Amino acid sequence: MPASLSLYVGSTLLAVILLAGLFLPLRYGATTLDTNAVSLPPSADHWFGTDEVGQDMFARTVRAARTDLPLAIGGTALATVLGVAGGLAVSSKRRWSEWIMRGLDAFQSLPLLILTIALVVISNNNIVMVAVAVALVSGPFYIRIVRSQAVVVRESRFIEAAITSGASTTRVMWKHMLPNLRAVILAQTALTGAVALLVVASLSFIGVGVVPPTPSWGAMIRGGAGQLVTGQWWAALFPGLALFSCIISFNLIADGLRDRAGRRRSAGST
Amino acid sequence: MSIDLGAERRSDLVLEVEDLTTTYHSHGNAFEAVRQVSFDLVRGRRYGLVGESGSGKSSLIRALLGLVRIPNQVTATTLRFDGRIDLLTTPAKQMRQIRGAEIGYVGQNPFGALHPVLSVGEQYHQFLKAHGQSRRRRDSLARAAEVLAGLGLPDPPAVLKGHAGQLSGGMAQRVVLGFSTLLQPQFIIADEPTTALDVTVQRQVLDLLAEETSGGKRSLLLVTHDLSVVAQYCDDVLVMRKGRIVETGPVRQVFAAPHHPYTAALLASVPRPGTPPRPMTRTGAATTGTGCEFAPLCPLAQENCLVDRPLLLSSTPGRRAACHHMPPQREAPRPVSAAAGPGRRD
Amino acid sequence: MTAAALDPAPPPAPAGRARAGSSPGRRTLRLLLKRLAIVPLSMLMVVLISFFLIALIPQSTATAIAGQGATTDRVAEINAELGLDKPLVEQLGAYLGRLAHGDLGTSFYTQEKVLPDILTRLPATLELVVPGLVLAVLLGVAWGTIGGYYAGRAADQGVRAVGSALQAMPEFLVGLLLLYIVFYQLGWAPAPTGRLSIINVAPEKVTGFYTIDSLLAGQTAVFKDAVAHLVLPVLTIGLPLAAVLARITRATVGEAFSGAHAEYARTLGLPERQVVRYALVDARTTILTFVAACIAAMVGGDAIVEIIFNWQGVGQWAVNGMTSLDPPQIQGFVLFTGTVTLLVYIALDLLSMTIDPRISLDDH
Numbered sequence: 001m002p003a004s005l006s007l008y009v010g011s012t013l014l015a016v017i018l019l020a021g022l023f024l025p026l027r028y029g030a031t032t033l034d035t036n037a038v039s040l041p042p043s044a045d046h047w048f049g050t051d052e053v054g055q056d057m058f059a060r061t062v063r064a065a066r067t068d069l070p071l072a073i074g075g076t077a078l079a080t081v082l083g084v085a086g087g088l089a090v091s092s093k094r095r096w097s098e099w100i101m102r103g104l105d106a107f108q109s110l111p112l113l114i115l116t117i118a119l120v121v122i123s124n125n126n127i128v129m130v131a132v133a134v135a136l137v138s139g140p141f142y143i144r145i146v147r148s149q150a151v152v153v154r155e156s157r158f159i160e161a162a163i164t165s166g167a168s169t170t171r172v173m174w175k176h177m178l179p180n181l182r183a184v185i186l187a188q189t190a191l192t193g194a195v196a197l198l199v200v201a202s203l204s205f206i207g208v209g210v211v212p213p214t215p216s217w218g219a220m221i222r223g224g225a226g227q228l229v230t231g232q233w234w235a236a237l238f239p240g241l242a243l244f245s246c247i248i249s250f251n252l253i254a255d256g257l258r259d260r261a262g263r264r265r266s267a268g269s270t
Numbered sequence: 271m272s273i274d275l276g277a278e279r280r281s282d283l284v285l286e287v288e289d290l291t292t293t294y295h296s297h298g299n300a301f302e303a304v305r306q307v308s309f310d311l312v313r314g315r316r317y318g319l320v321g322e323s324g325s326g327k328s329s330l331i332r333a334l335l336g337l338v339r340i341p342n343q344v345t346a347t348t349l350r351f352d353g354r355i356d357l358l359t360t361p362a363k364q365m366r367q368i369r370g371a372e373i374g375y376v377g378q379n380p381f382g383a384l385h386p387v388l389s390v391g392e393q394y395h396q397f398l399k400a401h402g403q404s405r406r407r408r409d410s411l412a413r414a415a416e417v418l419a420g421l422g423l424p425d426p427p428a429v430l431k432g433h434a435g436q437l438s439g440g441m442a443q444r445v446v447l448g449f450s451t452l453l454q455p456q457f458i459i460a461d462e463p464t465t466a467l468d469v470t471v472q473r474q475v476l477d478l479l480a481e482e483t484s485g486g487k488r489s490l491l492l493v494t495h496d497l498s499v500v501a502q503y504c505d506d507v508l509v510m511r512k513g514r515i516v517e518t519g520p521v522r523q524v525f526a527a528p529h530h531p532y533t534a535a536l537l538a539s540v541p542r543p544g545t546p547p548r549p550m551t552r553t554g555a556a557t558t559g560t561g562c563e564f565a566p567l568c569p570l571a572q573e574n575c576l577v578d579r580p581l582l583l584s585s586t587p588g589r590r591a592a593c594h595h596m597p598p599q600r601e602a603p604r605p606v607s608a609a610a611g612p613g614r615r616d
Numbered sequence: 617m618t619a620a621a622l623d624p625a626p627p628p629a630p631a632g633r634a635r636a637g638s639s640p641g642r643r644t645l646r647l648l649l650k651r652l653a654i655v656p657l658s659m660l661m662v663v664l665i666s667f668f669l670i671a672l673i674p675q676s677t678a679t680a681i682a683g684q685g686a687t688t689d690r691v692a693e694i695n696a697e698l699g700l701d702k703p704l705v706e707q708l709g710a711y712l713g714r715l716a717h718g719d720l721g722t723s724f725y726t727q728e729k730v731l732p733d734i735l736t737r738l739p740a741t742l743e744l745v746v747p748g749l750v751l752a753v754l755l756g757v758a759w760g761t762i763g764g765y766y767a768g769r770a771a772d773q774g775v776r777a778v779g780s781a782l783q784a785m786p787e788f789l790v791g792l793l794l795l796y797i798v799f800y801q802l803g804w805a806p807a808p809t810g811r812l813s814i815i816n817v818a819p820e821k822v823t824g825f826y827t828i829d830s831l832l833a834g835q836t837a838v839f840k841d842a843v844a845h846l847v848l849p850v851l852t853i854g855l856p857l858a859a860v861l862a863r864i865t866r867a868t869v870g871e872a873f874s875g876a877h878a879e880y881a882r883t884l885g886l887p888e889r890q891v892v893r894y895a896l897v898d899a900r901t902t903i904l905t906f907v908a909a910c911i912a913a914m915v916g917g918d919a920i921v922e923i924i925f926n927w928q929g930v931g932q933w934a935v936n937g938m939t940s941l942d943p944p945q946i947q948g949f950v951l952f953t954g955t956v957t958l959l960v961y962i963a964l965d966l967l968s969m970t971i972d973p974r975i976s977l978d979d980h
Contacts, residue, residue, distance in 0.1 A: 102654065106661040109957035110950055111916040114931075115669075117938035118946055122680050198786050202920060205788050206935055221788060225924065228796050229807065236796075240789045248784035255780075335883055340769075370885030377883070382876030386974055387897050400886045433973050449884055 003259035010190075010252030013245055014069075021065025028056035030063035031213040039232050049234035051223060060215040061238045067210050068217055069246065071127060072196040075134025079192050082139040084185060087146025088173055091154055101147075104140050112137045113202065120208045130209040134196040141195075142188055149184045153177055183261030187254050194250035201243050217243040284457050284489045285311040285334070288348035292326070292333045295341045303329035305513040308582065313456065314486035318500030318521065319493045320536070321510035327493045330510070331461050334491075335373065336365045352456065371401045374450030374458040376479070379466040380442035384434035390414075390445055391430035397449060417448045421478055440471030444478070451482050458483060461493045476503055497540050501525055509533050512563050515582055519589030529591035532564045562594070570595045644969055651965045655958065662954035667711050669950060670943045671704060680941050681724070698724065698943055711947075720951060721944030723937075730948030734930055739824025740811060741917035741929035747846065748853030749914060753907055756858035760865025761896065767870045775862070782859035791852035791924040798848060805848050806841070808925040816841050849925045853918050857910050864906045868899035901972040908964040915960065916953040 028034075028046070034054035042049045048057035090097035116133035123129040153159060154177070162176050178185075203209040204218030212219050217239040224236025292304040304326045311317055321327050333344045336357055349357045355368065369375070377383045385393055391407075394414035398404035404413065411430055418426035421444045434442055443463065450458055460479055464472035480503050483490040492504055500507050500521055507524050509517040509532065517530040528534040562579050565571040575594055582592040670677060678694040679686070695701045699710060714721065720730040763775040782790070798805045806813055811826050816838050819829040827846070830838035872878055872895035881891045917931025926932075930949075937945030969975050 102658070103661065105961075106658050106665065106954070106958075109658070109662065109912065109954050109961070110665065111934070111953045114916060114919060114934050114938055115946075115950065117935060118941060121939055121941055122677060124680065194784070201786055202788070205786075205920065206923070206939070208939060218788075221792065225788070225792055225795075228792055229800055231800055233796055236792050240792070243786065244784055244789060247786070248781070251780060251784055337879065337882055366885040366887060368885070369883055375880075375883040377876070377880060379876060383880035385877050385881075385894055385898065387900075387972055388894070396886060396890055397884050400884070400890065435973055446880075 003256045005256075006252040007256030007260070010249040010256060014249040014253070017065050017242065017246055017249075018069050020062050021069065024062055026056075026059045026062065028059045030059040030215045031055065032059075039227065039235070041232070042234055048238040049232075051220075051235045052227060055213075057220075057234060057238055060220060061217070061242050064215040064217045064220065064239060064242065065246075067127070067214060068197065068200055068204075068243075071130050071200045071210070072134065072193060072246075075131040075138075075196040075199070076189060076193045078131055078135035079138045079142050079196070080185070080189050082135055083142025083146050083188065083192075084178075084181075086139070086143040088150055088177060090143065091147050091150035091177075104143065108140050113199065116199070117203065117206060117208050120203060125208060125211060127209055130200055130203055133203065133209075134199045137199050138192045138195045142192060145184060145188050146181060149181055150177060153180045183257065187257040187261065190250050190254035190257055194247045194254070197243065197247055197250065282313050283310050283353055284313045284351070285491075286348050286350040286353075287334075288346060290330070290333060290344065290346035290349060292329050292338055292344050293342060294329075295343075303513055304333060307510075307513075307515050309508055309515060309518060311457075311489050311491065313489055315505045316480070316483055316490040316492065316503060318504035318507045319491055319510060320495060320497060320500055320507060322495065325510040326513040327510055328461060329513075331459055331491075331493060334459065335369055335375065336360070336362075367401065370397060370449070370455075371453045372455050372457065374453075374455040376443070376446050376450045376458065376460040376463045378462045380437075380439065380446045381434055381466070383446055384442060386434055389431060389433050390437075394430065394449070394452075397452070401453060403453065413452065414448065417452050418445065421447055421451075422474075423448075438471075439467045440474060443467060443471070443475050447475070447478055447482070456487065457489045457491070459491045459493070462495070463492075464494075464499075479503070497525070497537060509536065514563070514592065516564070516593070517589075517591040518582075519585075519591075523586075523589060529585045529589060529596060530564075530593045531568045531570050531595070533591075535567070562592075647975070648966070648969060651962070655962060658958050659955065662951060662958065663712070663715065666947045666950040666954065667708055670698075670947055671700065671707055671711075677941060677943060715951075720948035723945050724942045725940060730944055731952075733933065733945075734948065734952055736824070737917075737928065737930045737933050740826075740927060741922070741931060743811075743825045743827065744846065744849055744921070744927060744929060745853065745914045745918060747850045748857070748918070749907075749911060751850060751854030752857035752861055752910060755854065756861025757865050757896075757903060759858060760862040760867075761869050761892065763862065763866040764868075764870030764873055764895070765892065767866075767873065772866075776866070779859045779862050779866075782856055783863070785856065787852060787856055787918070787920050788924060790856055791849070791921055794848050794851055795924070806844050808848070809845075810926045810928055811845055812838065812841050813845070845925075849921050849927065852921050852924070853914070861903070861906060861910065865899065865903055868902045869895050872896075872898040901968050901975070904964065904968060904971075908960055912957040912960050915956045916949065 032055065034050070034056075036054065037046065037050045037056075038054045039052050040046055040050045046056050046058065048061055050056055051060070086100075090100045116136060119133055119136075120126070120129045159172060159176055162172050167175070200209065201216070201218035201221070204211065204216040205222045207219070207222070210216035210219065212223070220239035221236050221243070224232070224234075224239065227233075227235045287310070288308045290304060290307045291302055294301045294303055307326075307330060319327055319330070329338075332338050333346075334349075334357065338344050344358065346358055351357050351368065352372070355364075357365070357368075360368070384390065391411050391414060395404065395407050395410035398410045398413065404410040411427070414430055415426040418429060423429055423441060423444050429437065429441065429445065434445075437445065446463075450460075458479070463479065464475055467475060476499060479490065479492070482488065490504075492500070494500060504521050506519065507517075507521045508515055509524075509530065511532050517524060517528065517533045519529070524533060525537060528537060560579060561576040562568070562571070565575040568575065570593075572594070578594070580592045580594045582590050583596075585591045585593075585596045678691045678698070678700065681694055682690045692701070699707055702710075718731065720734075722729055723733065726733075759775055759779070763772045763779075766772045785793075795805075795808060799807060812818060819826060819833045819835055819838055822829050822832050826842040827839060830836075830842055873891075875895075875898070877898065878891050878895050881894050886894075916934055917929045919931035919935045921927070922929045922932040923935065934945075934949045937949060
């Protein structure tokens with residue numbers, strides 16, 4: 001897919017899902033129970049069917065974007081701050097940055113996703129901690145990517161020139177390093193968005209973070225999983241599709257940004 | 271020696287090329303890197319192929335080796351090797367037997383060419399195995415060691431055990447030379463074999479290449495943009511520009527009195543002590559697309575040059591040039607002695 | 617689970633040119649010692665992290681365990697029981713002392729020792745994760761190689777489309793999709809009741825691997841049942857990981873295919889089979905790095921797959937420990953997975969050094 005097309009498709013899809021979650025008027029409430037309409041298959045009335053307690057799956061699937069996406073985006077923002085600041089800080093050739101990288105190695109050898117479960121549980125299911133969890137899981141990757149690029153930029157002539165001409169470190173960072181890392185940062189942010197959504201969904205699938213009755217895709221899929229093996233496919237399928245669409249949107253945006261930045265490997269060009 | 275190619279017996283030709291065009295396709299655009307090129311190479315002679323970067327030299331080589339792949343394509347009315355093999359229609363399997371065994375190849379950068387992880391010996395073994403020359407590793411290594419020793423490499427067994435990264439540039443290029451000569455091919459193509467090397471070892475490699483192609487049995491096509499190398503090591507020269515061959519002929523004659531103004535300009539741009547190089551200048555003329563592509567830079571361009579592209583025709587016996595202003599009507603722009611460097615060998 | 621978060625690290629820089637005279641053996645040895653020297657340090661770091669994880673937030677841990685509305689007495693009681701009321705240094709000393717005896721602690725709730733708890737569940741997890749990884753590597757590398765070989769052509773684009781779709785699927789979606797289609801619709805796979813059907817009793821424990829133990833006991837029916845129960849979870853682990861590996865393989869092998877040495881191999885008349893081999897050998901260190909990352913991600917089991925298929929392995933056990941906030945269990949799990957991950961990376965380093973001469977040349 002050409003760069004502009006994947007960017008377009010990805011961001012449109014994501015915007016539609018987010019805006020629908022925020023503003024789409026719904027016939028049924030997302031948390032309204034209806035004991036007369038339990039486990040109904042999709043129909044003209046309930047487009048996505050209903051779950052085992054009679055909640056409208058369409059309403060829940062649409063409204064889940066209200067919590068899942070902001071959480072993922074918030075976590076991504078945190079990871080971005082962590083990744084850019086951390087990556088720039090450890091891009092110098094000082095000894096301590098080498099130590100921090102070693103520390104990062106050890107940190108990443110921990111079962112981070114599993115640990116974040118404990119983190120969220122300790123905070124009494126405070127969903128802000130879900131965003132922190134996202135940052136903890138994806139931040140180290142982000143730091144590595146920014147660092148590896150920053151090291152290259154730092155080596156280049158114009159940074160050398162800026163430093164020798166007496167520019168302050170902060171000025172070099174803001175005025176010279178960041179603009180040159182823009183493409184990498186943008187692409188990595190989009191990629192982190194996908195990971196963030198995965199973390200948010202995984203946590204609520206396990207049962208921490210966003211928990212019912214608040215609609216969230218991960219928890220809805222978990223709930224639907226039990227019905228899946230008895231044939232009620234819709235309770236898991238529609239939230240699954242929504243989650244899949246959002247993750248693929250983030251990936252498409254990342255691909256588009258990366259291609260646009262010209263990092264595409266020209267494999268096979270003869 | 272007669273160089274009137276048409277007069278040679280067919281079997282004396284190691285390569286016959288007529289109307290060869292290479293087209294590259296990329297993102298819906300087609301680009302002709304080589305355009306309607308025709309030339310013959312006589313057995314036992316050394317040819318220099320010169321031109322600026324982007325003139326289509328490497329694309330031509332890839333076409334000769336059958337390495338242009340889908341979606342890119344090569345067309346030609348004739349592309350015959352050794353008077354018997356049609357390189358265009360030969361199936362891929364036989365083509366593989368020809369490459370390496372009948373046509374040797376030396377590339378620019380030996381470190382790019384040699385595998386970075388596999389040992390040199392393993393690469394020789396795979397090469398010999400591919401050509402049905404050896405089954406056992408031990409035999410392969412013995413043959414390879416022999417060849418490497420012949421190329422002046424110290425301690426061939428150690429070299430064979432190691433890998434490319436442990437070699438110096440000159441040593442690595444000797445290893446590549448070993449591949450190109452091991453199976454005694456009758457034709458060697460060397461694509462700028464010294465550009466990636468230190469100046470000090472460039473001459474050694476060229477001398478080895480010259481030695482391997484001496485004796486009149488093996489032909490060499492040496493691609494370079496260094497005119498002094500052509501003057502020193504080649505019998506004939508082919509000048510390429512923008513995918514076309516603009517002039518061919520014996521090196522001495524061509525360099526002494528170029529028939530194509532582009533060749534003249536190339537020669538004039540070679541820096542020499544005491545004489546400032548003459549850069550090419552635009553004359554402001556524009557072609558219609560059917561005219562001579564050199565016209566906008568040509569000091570001799572006239573009306574007909576802008577609309578009518580000259581064909582590569584025999585200018586004097588043994589020489590061809592693609593120019594409307596064929597000599598002898600025109601005088602040579604530079605003195606004879608200036609073109610050939612000192613120590614010129616035949 | 618975090619495998620989807622992996623992104624290709626920059627590939628190793630082109631080899632520096634060393635003279636043939638210098639000794640590559642000694643260089644490799646020095647690098648080896650350098651790498652090994654960090655191991656105790658990294659180990660210490662993992663130990664400290666696992667300790668401070670709990671020790672630094674005692675109040676909230678105890679409060680969370682006691683539940684909302686618990687009396688301060690109850691909180692204090694829990695703190696005392698966990699030893700969280702003692703000074704930090706004393707706690708650390710006690711912790712290190714226990715570790716020195718191979719004691720990873722005792723579960724707060726079940727009063728079971730943590731290490732034996734992990735070890736009894738390990739065979740279940742390994743029986744699941746190892747075939748999953750093998751599948752991922754075989755499929756991913758083959759898939760990526762085909763993509764890289766036909767880069768830009770229809771075969772490549774098809775392969776890439778499937779790959780990016782699979783990469784956007786969280787593991788639980790893949791697992792549930794497989795369950796719905798293969799179990800519910802087709803009836804080819806057994807119900808997700810764990811490692812065996814309810815009617816079958818686990819074979820007598822020798823290795824803990826049901827497939828091996830059932831064969832040792834001569835129970836072919838149990839063996840078949842165990843294998844049947846493995847298929848879907850193994851696919852659930854293997855397919856998404858294969859997609860990740862395929863993407864990395866495609867990039868590195870594709871680069872090797874279009875690179876100078878693949879082209880040179882062709883000018884030498886080598887058969888395509890060898891050209892492919894050359895490209896794979898060139899790319900294998902990078903691929904191996906990502907395989908190691910995948911292994912590391914699976915060290916603690918795959919919690920989500922274990923939950924979906926009710927596997928009762930280390931991952932599911934760990935999630936239970938996390939959600940019930942069992943401090944010794946959390947610490948023990950972190951220490952265990954952290955250590956094994958470190959070992960995986962050390963093994964990777966050593967293996968890379970022996971199979972790739974560029975690595976010892978790069979390091980000066």
